[in-house]
Amino acid sequence: MLDMGQQLLLKNINVPGIQSLEVYEAQGGYQSLRKALSSMKPEQVTEEVKLSGLRGRGGAGFPTGMKWTFLDRKSGKPIYLVCNADESEPGTFKDRFLLEHIPHLLIEGMIISSYAIGAHKAYIYMRGEFAWIFPILEKALDEAYKAGYLGENILGSGFSLDLYAHPGAGAYICGEETALLESLEGNRGNPRLKPPYFPAVMGLYDCPTVVNNVESLAAIVPVLELGGEKYASIGIGKSTGTKLISASGHINNPGVYEIELGLPVEEFIFSDQYCGGIPRGKKLKAVIAGGSSVPILPTALILNKANGEPRLMSYESLADGGFQTGTMLGSGGFVVMDETTCIVRNLWTLARFYHHESCGQCSPCREGTGWMEKVLYRIEHGLGKKSDIDLLIDVAKKIEGKTICPLGEAAAWPVSSAILHFREEFEYHVQFPEKILNPKHFEFEPFVSQKKEVSLS
Amino acid sequence: MKVTSYHTTTDIPPIFNQTSSERVATIISRYPTGKEKSALIPILHLAQDEFGGWLSPSTMDYVASLLNLKPIEVYEVASFYSMFNLRPVGKYVLEVCHTGPCSLNGSDDIIQFLKNKLNINAGETTPDGMFTLKTVECLASCGTAPMMQIGKHYHEKLTPASITQLLDDLRAKHPNA
Ligand SMILES: Cc1cc2nc3c(=O)[nH]c(=O)nc-3n(C[C@H](O)[C@H](O)[C@H](O)COP(=O)(O)O)c2cc1C
Ligand code: SF4
Ligand code: FES
Numbered sequence: 001m002l003d004m005g006q007q008l009l010l011k012n013i014n015v016p017g018i019q020s021l022e023v024y025e026a027q028g029g030y031q032s033l034r035k036a037l038s039s040m041k042p043e044q045v046t047e048e049v050k051l052s053g054l055r056g057r058g059g060a061g062f063p064t065g066m067k068w069t070f071l072d073r074k075s076g077k078p079i080y081l082v083c084n085a086d087e088s089e090p091g092t093f094k095d096r097f098l099l100e101h102i103p104h105l106l107i108e109g110m111i112i113s114s115y116a117i118g119a120h121k122a123y124i125y126m127r128g129e130f131a132w133i134f135p136i137l138e139k140a141l142d143e144a145y146k147a148g149y150l151g152e153n154i155l156g157s158g159f160s161l162d163l164y165a166h167p168g169a170g171a172y173i174c175g176e177e178t179a180l181l182e183s184l185e186g187n188r189g190n191p192r193l194k195p196p197y198f199p200a201v202m203g204l205y206d207c208p209t210v211v212n213n214v215e216s217l218a219a220i221v222p223v224l225e226l227g228g229e230k231y232a233s234i235g236i237g238k239s240t241g242t243k244l245i246s247a248s249g250h251i252n253n254p255g256v257y258e259i260e261l262g263l264p265v266e267e268f269i270f271s272d273q274y275c276g277g278i279p280r281g282k283k284l285k286a287v288i289a290g291g292s293s294v295p296i297l298p299t300a301l302i303l304n305k306a307n308g309e310p311r312l313m314s315y316e317s318l319a320d321g322g323f324q325t326g327t328m329l330g331s332g333g334f335v336v337m338d339e340t341t342c343i344v345r346n347l348w349t350l351a352r353f354y355h356h357e358s359c360g361q362c363s364p365c366r367e368g369t370g371w372m373e374k375v376l377y378r379i380e381h382g383l384g385k386k387s388d389i390d391l392l393i394d395v396a397k398k399i400e401g402k403t404i405c406p407l408g409e410a411a412a413w414p415v416s417s418a419i420l421h422f423r424e425e426f427e428y429h430v431q432f433p434e435k436i437l438n439p440k441h442f443e444f445e446p447f448v449s450q451k452k453e454v455s456l457s
Numbered sequence: 458m459k460v461t462s463y464h465t466t467t468d469i470p471p472i473f474n475q476t477s478s479e480r481v482a483t484i485i486s487r488y489p490t491g492k493e494k495s496a497l498i499p500i501l502h503l504a505q506d507e508f509g510g511w512l513s514p515s516t517m518d519y520v521a522s523l524l525n526l527k528p529i530e531v532y533e534v535a536s537f538y539s540m541f542n543l544r545p546v547g548k549y550v551l552e553v554c555h556t557g558p559c560s561l562n563g564s565d566d567i568i569q570f571l572k573n574k575l576n577i578n579a580g581e582t583t584p585d586g587m588f589t590l591k592t593v594e595c596l597a598s599c600g601t602a603p604m605m606q607i608g609k610h611y612h613e614k615l616t617p618a619s620i621t622q623l624l625d626d627l628r629a630k631h632p633n634a
Contacts, residue, residue: 093600131610164487166499169502186498246600254602349557356594
């Protein structure tokens with residue numbers, strides 16, 4: 001086991017000049033690539049990744065090594081690797097941190113991954129708003145070409161790869177992998193139907209394609225450095241390795257943290273090594289643990305599972321209890337809310353987000369997200385009716401499972417979970433509209449639940 | 458809208474200068490033969506930067522001609538993405554994030570402050586054509602909220618004082634505006 005504080009991805013992040021190839025190499029950079037190209041067959045690299053237990057860091061947590069083995073290798077078509085650097089899930093800003101500060105880690109990970117899957121062209125699809133990161137990335141790519149890590153016959157291995165950065169232009173939906181591929185082909189970002197458009201079979205330009213998140217691809221470097229087995233010994237159970245957590249909201253130390261999976265949530269929130277607790281002596285009210293799409297949990301359920309055991313930062317522990325009492329690790333966007341937060345108001349901003357970002361292809365999502373936004377607006381602005389609360393649940397239910405892509409669920413879950421855990425607060429809004437006229441209604445007098453207090457210790 | 462003048466209108470068909478033309482060629486070369494349409498979004502960014510901060514119909518037609526596309530293929534893409542302006546905008550577009558995590562840390566106050574200071578609403582441009590105010594969704598900067606994007610840069614941990622300074626600095630760059 002590593003120390004909780006020990007790091008795999010960010011260990012050199014504070015070394016001055018780590019953005020540059022020279023410093024990155026001086027810290028041992030590109031050794032994993034050298035090892036792979038000089039002493040391993042592509043299948044052996046994939047085998048190490050499988051052994052490592054690494055799971056996709058983009059949100060769904062699908063095992064990376066297994067994803068690579070799904071590639072259709074019989075088609076005879078070229079294979080592509082595409083890095084998902086669209087990072088637009090509210091609460092998530094960890095990929096940006098890697099791209100901006102240690103671009104060579106991603107580039108090294110992508111070269112190794114391309115070697116493993118047999119790709120000779122790879123793209124980094126980065127959200128267009130990261131405009132100032134493009135020059136950083138292009139400089140790093142340039143350095144890698146000049147050093148012989150990219151281009152023809154890399155390090156004399158016979159393996160060749162071209163790697164390019166490609167901008168998006170403002171659309172959350174382009175983080176969904178098939179929408180991303182549409183966008184990369186120069187189209188509107190409309191998600192594709194699966195089947196037949198599984199990227200591993202019919203991906204970019206209808207060719208077999210692997211789409212992986214920035215952090216997943218960067219993690220390939222330590223996987224090879226340590227070996228799959230050693231990597232798998234870090235973390236807890238099937239949540240192996242380390243995970244970057246983007247921490248924001250009402251905490252003393254917002255930022256990006258690399259944690260060993262299995263860290264207790266309570267320690268993450270309150271330890272000075274991480275979030276450092278809640279400012280101004282306020283009480284914790286709720287947490288969205290894995291980006292805006294995952295269910296929100298109240299204090300009692302985020303700190304402890306329903307059975308009273310401490311909740312841990314891992315795929316399994318956060319999901320324990322399912323929709324009723326659990327949530328998801330998702331992208332690791334950890335949003336903390338103190339007692340002054342109005343759950344309805346926060347949810348309204350998220351509903352507005354999903355409405356704005358729906359691509360509009362499926363009626364349940366296009367109409368449903370708009371409807372939920374409107375209803376939440378009126379509840380939050382003192383114009384709601386009691387029946388609106390059940391209406392919201394009904395609309396959310398009618399989106400779930402009835403759409404082309406998971407944005408539908410991503411929009412529905414926050415609504416159903418907020419009502420499940422904070423129904424009283426919605427009722428208060430429709431019952432006492434005069435008390436919520438000030439947009440900061442709970443700032444001075446936090447909402448107090450009349451339900452019996454659940455003991456936290 | 459309170460707009461009386463814009464800093465650029467493109468009645469003359471736009472043409473990329475030498476440097477940008479070379480850039481266009483480099484971008485196109487990154488995609489396989491026959492898949493040049495992939496270059497559309499990168500080139501639209503370049504065009505928006507070069508031709509007045511927005512994509513006029515003539516700019517989009519010009520981009521279509523560069524990639525052998527029908528104009529409609531460019532319009533439908535340009536209209537999908539929030540970064541492309543299909544109407545003229547001020548010299549500086551202030552894009553303030555108002556999604557959940559930012560709103561927990563005061564983005565509503567920041568937006569109100571900007572509205573008062575510039576005397577415009579979100580979606581409007583100041584009469585001198587300097588500033589357009591926009592609200593946008595999460596920009597992956599939630600840990601440094603409240604924040605806004607101006608052009609290619611993020612401005613984070615905003616306060617009324619830092620915004621005042623920022624706007625003064627931007628105005629000072631254009632003494633005759
Ligand atoms: C609406 C929506 C938005 C998404 N946004 C992102 C994103 O910004 N970044 C990302 O890596 N994955 C995102 N995903 C997940 C991708 O579809 C895909 O699962 C992921 O890129 C796979 O990489 P991984 O296996 O390495 O996690 C999103 C999914 C959905 C449905
Ligand atoms: S669920 Fe929403 S975002 Fe996804 S394809 Fe349908 S309309 Fe588009
Ligand atoms: S919510 Fe504003 S940057 Fe993420």
